[in-house]
Amino acid sequence: MNSSHDRKAAVKKLKTLVYSTKQDLDVFRKNIEKAFYSPAIPNDVECNEHNYGNIRCDVLMPPVYATERIMIYIHGGSFVGGSKKAYRSFCASLAHATSCRVVVPEFRLAPSFAFPNGIEDLQIVFRSVFTEEQVALSLDAAAGKKAELPEVIIAADGSGASLAMALLLNLRERYRECISHVILLSPWLNVTSDSPLIKEKKVHDEVMSGDCLRRSADVYTNETNLSNPLVSPIMASKEILKGFPPVYIQMGEKEILVEDAKQLQRNLHDAGSECELDIWPGMMFMFQMADEYIEEAHLAVNKIGKLITYEAEKIDEATLNRAPVLESGLDREA
DSSP: OOOHHHHHHHHHHHGGGSOOTTSOHHHHHHHHHHHHOOSSOGGGOEEEEEEETTEEEEEEEOSSOOTTEEEEEEOOSTTTOOOTTTTHHHHHHHHHHHTSEEEEEOOOOTTTTOTTHHHHHHHHHHHHHHHHHHHHHHHHHHTTSOOOOOEEEEEEETHHHHHHHHHHHHOOHHHHTTEEEEEEESOOOOOSTTOHHHHSTTOBOSSOBHHHHHHHHHHHSOGGGTTSTTTOGGGOOHHHHTTOOOEEEEEETTOTTHHHHHHHHHHHHHTTOOEEEEEETTOOTTGGGOTTTOHHHHHHHHHHHHHHTTOOOOOOGGGGTSSOOEEOSHHHHO
8 A cells, every 4th residue: 555655745746737826827737747747767668749730749669559549648737838759658557558659749739739629639639649650650551451440549637638528529531430448537427617616615635726727728728618518528418529539537536527437428329429438546637647656556457458468468457456446337238
């Protein structure tokens, strides 16, 4: 079991991902890189920079990967921070666990580039990744190998989940068909003024608060946009969510964001789309990024790897030395 010291250290680190307007913006961004960047990339993963449609991206490649599979990871940082450099180590761990290349775009951030600039950058990256992967598969077909659509995975955390959902809601059907999984970690899904997290005062958990959610949203866009599904995905209609790719949400039991995730799951199920909500007992916002302090962080990343690589076996719950992972019963009841 994790010591209280380790938990405090993890919370202190993870708090750097959550912006408050009381902070200097440049300091906030530097603190994220200071907390999460490491010059040593884990698991022998190779990192190269590549421009997808003039958007600078990291491409993280594990020693062994499936050539037909690629992940686009959209980082969090409260709409105003985060970078491919800060997320390099975490995404390298994801690349290793999922046996696929991971593309991490350096999209534009608020407030200098408010909504929808970041989404536009991600659309450019997606189309460019899709085209390059399709060309590569066509060349394989010319060499006698079976030609298929590229398998694209969209993954995101925190505020990045809002951008990821906006990207997906805007995609044409032919693009959606190639997306095998959508992975959302501790997603920000509702920044409307009617959100209980924002409307009720002093809502908070160990890492973040409703006030930080509201203040970050205010910097990201103006008030008239807050109910737009491209900003608050929980507002997307059943019609828009029909035919949505399978969604997997992973988060901690202690997060104030859990109820929003449950609502998104209900919305997707009502639209006939798949959504698995995986809630880890005792865990906090983005615990997966505090692996030096929390053993569950490694297990959670490995579970994502098993999901992507279609392995049937599940993590041995006995190794958690705690209550089993809580999962919503909606899938079983459907």
